[in-house]
Amino acid sequence: MNSLLEVSGVSVTFDGFRAINNLSFTIGPAELRAIIGPNGAGKTTFMDIVTGKTRPDEGKVVWGEMAHSLLRMSEAQIARAGVGRKFQRPTVFEDQSVSDNLVMALRAPRSPFSVLWWRPKPADMDRVQALAAEVGLAAELPRKAGELSHGQKQWLEIGMLLAQEPRLLLVDEPAAGMTLAEREHTTALLVELAKTRAVVVVEHDMEFVRRLNCKVTVLHEGAVLAEGTLDHVTKNPQVIEVYLGR
Amino acid sequence: MTRTFLSRNPSVLWFLLALSLFTLGVTLMSEATGAALISTSFVKTLGKTLCLCLVALAMDLIWGYAGILSLGHMAFFALGGYMIGMWLMYARTEEIVVAAMANEALPATALEIRNGIAGQIFGVVGASELPPVWLFAHSLPLQLMLVVAVPGVLALVFGWLAFRSRVTGVYLSILTQAMTLALALWLFQNDSGLRGNNGLSGLQNIPGLGHVPQATLSMWFFWASALALGVAYVAVAWMMSGKFGSVIRAIRDDEQRVRFLGYPVEGYKLFVFTLTAIIAAIAGALYYPQAGIINPAELAPIASIYLAVWVAIGGRGRLYGAVIGAAFVSLLSSWFTGGRAPSVNLGFYTINWVDWWLVLLGLSFVLVTLFAPKGLAGLFDLAAHIRAPDRKGAPLGPDDGALMEREARK
Ligand SMILES: Nc1ncnc2c1ncn2[C@@H]1O[C@H](COP(=O)(O)OP(=O)(O)OP(=O)(O)O)[C@@H](O)[C@H]1O
Ligand SMILES: [Mg+2]
Numbered sequence: 001m002n003s004l005l006e007v008s009g010v011s012v013t014f015d016g017f018r019a020i021n022n023l024s025f026t027i028g029p030a031e032l033r034a035i036i037g038p039n040g041a042g043k044t045t046f047m048d049i050v051t052g053k054t055r056p057d058e059g060k061v062v063w064g065e066m067a068h069s070l071l072r073m074s075e076a077q078i079a080r081a082g083v084g085r086k087f088q089r090p091t092v093f094e095d096q097s098v099s100d101n102l103v104m105a106l107r108a109p110r111s112p113f114s115v116l117w118w119r120p121k122p123a124d125m126d127r128v129q130a131l132a133a134e135v136g137l138a139a140e141l142p143r144k145a146g147e148l149s150h151g152q153k154q155w156l157e158i159g160m161l162l163a164q165e166p167r168l169l170l171v172d173e174p175a176a177g178m179t180l181a182e183r184e185h186t187t188a189l190l191v192e193l194a195k196t197r198a199v200v201v202v203e204h205d206m207e208f209v210r211r212l213n214c215k216v217t218v219l220h221e222g223a224v225l226a227e228g229t230l231d232h233v234t235k236n237p238q239v240i241e242v243y244l245g246r
Numbered sequence: 247m248t249r250t251f252l253s254r255n256p257s258v259l260w261f262l263l264a265l266s267l268f269t270l271g272v273t274l275m276s277e278a279t280g281a282a283l284i285s286t287s288f289v290k291t292l293g294k295t296l297c298l299c300l301v302a303l304a305m306d307l308i309w310g311y312a313g314i315l316s317l318g319h320m321a322f323f324a325l326g327g328y329m330i331g332m333w334l335m336y337a338r339t340e341e342i343v344v345a346a347m348a349n350e351a352l353p354a355t356a357l358e359i360r361n362g363i364a365g366q367i368f369g370v371v372g373a374s375e376l377p378p379v380w381l382f383a384h385s386l387p388l389q390l391m392l393v394v395a396v397p398g399v400l401a402l403v404f405g406w407l408a409f410r411s412r413v414t415g416v417y418l419s420i421l422t423q424a425m426t427l428a429l430a431l432w433l434f435q436n437d438s439g440l441r442g443n444n445g446l447s448g449l450q451n452i453p454g455l456g457h458v459p460q461a462t463l464s465m466w467f468f469w470a471s472a473l474a475l476g477v478a479y480v481a482v483a484w485m486m487s488g489k490f491g492s493v494i495r496a497i498r499d500d501e502q503r504v505r506f507l508g509y510p511v512e513g514y515k516l517f518v519f520t521l522t523a524i525i526a527a528i529a530g531a532l533y534y535p536q537a538g539i540i541n542p543a544e545l546a547p548i549a550s551i552y553l554a555v556w557v558a559i560g561g562r563g564r565l566y567g568a569v570i571g572a573a574f575v576s577l578l579s580s581w582f583t584g585g586r587a588p589s590v591n592l593g594f595y596t597i598n599w600v601d602w603w604l605v606l607l608g609l610s611f612v613l614v615t616l617f618a619p620k621g622l623a624g625l626f627d628l629a630a631h632i633r634a635p636d637r638k639g640a641p642l643g644p645d646d647g648a649l650m651e652r653e654a655r656k
Contacts, residue, residue: 051506053502053506074505074510075502075505075506076505076506076508076509076510076511077508079505079506079507079508080508084506085506087503091500091503093492093495093496093499093500093503093642093643094499094642094643095495095499095642095643095649096492096495096496100492103489103492104489104492104493104496104507105507110507110508110509110510111510111513112490112510112513112514112517115489115490115493115509116485116488116490118488118489118490119488120489146642160507164507164508
């Protein structure tokens with residue numbers, strides 16, 4: 001199977017501190033993957049590298065069938081190539097309505113000139129309605145995103161991620177601040193999405209990861225410690241020592 | 247589409263109504279077209295004020311909407327003035343030179359006329375040849391093109407360099423101040439080709455219209471300024487009402503997040519920076535024929551800071567706020583500094599407003615920032631009973647230019 005994203009031998013140093021240490025990671029075009037690891041393991045930094053926010057000191061990040069290097073692309077180019085991201089702290093545009101947030105994320109040309117003349121077609125508004133219904137915000141469309149609760153902002157950001165229709169979704173702690181029912185909804189959504197695209201989920205909650213029922217990568221001190229099913233990695237003595245045994 | 251635009255933005259209609267009524271009122275009271283209740287010089291002051299409102303509109307777009315605190319937009323305004331001023335001065339001098347030479351025995355050659363013009367214009371700086379920058383000054387269409395092209399290209403190049411290297415916040419503001427200062431210092435030199443500190447003068451005399459009295463000309467410029475303001479207001483409001491406006495405001499509050507949505511943030515900033523520079527230049531091209539004179543002091547860095555103060559006092563992030571701020575503060579300022587405001591005698595000290603106006607302005611700026619962050623435009627919310635939900639005044643995004651919650655409307 002050829003891979004969608006291949007990260008190999010990547011290292012990042014912040015002021016002498018090695019946050020990512022010779023990390024390698026591969027994911028296929030329709031695959032669900034969970035990443036777990038203690039605080040400061042480098043999970044968010046890994047996402048920063050893939051999305052172009054942080055430039056690694058060494059290593060390769062290769063994308064897609066044409067094997068383009070993401071390291072030569074800007075954040076916006078990487079996003080347009082099909083990498084979507086949900087942040088650990090929900091980041092939505094608080095001064096704008098839920099519907100404006102979703103419209104901005106909708107898959108459409110991104111250059112200033114095409115956006116200037118863009119006006120919503122009925123199909124676009126239907127799509128926004130459908131997305132809002134999917135994430136349970138149908139009644140909140142005209143409200144300002146800043147007025148939403150923490151959990152609702154999480155959902156809005158997931159909705160924005162879906163609107164982008166990315167080929168790879170990087171989801172950083174999606175379940176934080178959600179109720180049990182919402183967590184189950186999220187799990188179902190992620191599993192469903194992974195049938196047609198690649199999904200990487202960072203999560204601390206073991207129950208959540210178990211429900212995802214997928215291959216798990218354990219990060220520790222910026223490197224992969226173990227990889228395999230959840231049962232496989234939780235039996236690994238090193239994993240127990242650094243993470244689960246605490 | 248247009249109907250939904252206007253119904254979703256009722257303030258545009260109100261603004262156009264207010265502007266039309268104001269224009270009609272001034273027309274009916276002016277010397278040339280009405281009851282002569284207001285003097286020609288006051289009509290000029292009002293026309294100039296409309297131009298300042300137009301440049302404030304541009305400032306609100308770049309600062310209030312895009313979050314880029316440019317402290318250099320008055321440089322674009324002045325450049326627009328210089329570009330139109332070159333044609334005005336050239337063509338007007340040409341008329342005079344041709345008239346003077348008409349009495350001579352031999353008809354004047356084109357070269358003689360050109361030399362005559364050069365001598366007239368550049369005598370004050372001890373030159374007698376037209377500098378290369380005056381190449382197009384004989385042609386109104388070409389020089390009008392330069393009104394847009396020169397500030398536009400300057401903004402494009404400056405913006406490209408600054409945004410490409412991701413200069414933001416205070417550093418960008420300082421850079422724009424440096425640009426203004428450098429331009430002013432260059433213009434102050436006699437060999438800049440633009441008459442050094444003499445600047446360009448006699449701009450109120452419109453070539454070919456010598457027979458039209460100033461009272462009438464002042465009305466024409468007043469109408470042109472009102473039209474430009476109205477058109478720009480609608481155009482900017484339309485731009486900001488759609489997805490483009492959403493992206494611009496999103497960049498103001500959290501530009502990194504916008505990048506992750508796939509939008510080329512630098513391209514958007516460059517677009518808005520250049521567009522606002524061009525609006526500022528057009529405002530300047532309408533302003534200086536009414537002012538009659540332009541010199542490098544107009545590009546003083548402080549002028550661009552005043553512009554930001556007007557927008558802040560008016561209320562940034564909404565277009566009518568910027569217009570109200572510019573109109574209110576600039577008219578008040580000309581009243582105070584014009585020596586018409588009565589001095590206040592405190593017994594031990596007399597407050598002379600010519601000296602104290604700036605202190606008053608600075609104080610109001612601080613007070614507005616602290617206690618009425620929505621500016622004068624916030625009064626409209628009070629009237630409409632709009633209350634924003636209280637979220638403890640946190641900024642609405644992590645960026646320097648992000649709107650504070652207290653500034654945002656409902
Ligand atoms: N920009 C930065 N400058 C300096 N150090 C950084 C920077 N970003 C991350 N770090 C450090 O790198 C390490 C890895 O951080 P990262 O945020 O990737 O951890 P994480 O696995 O996402 O942790 P958590 O589970 O708490 O979210 C941490 O020690 C962090 O302090
Ligand atoms: Mg993290």
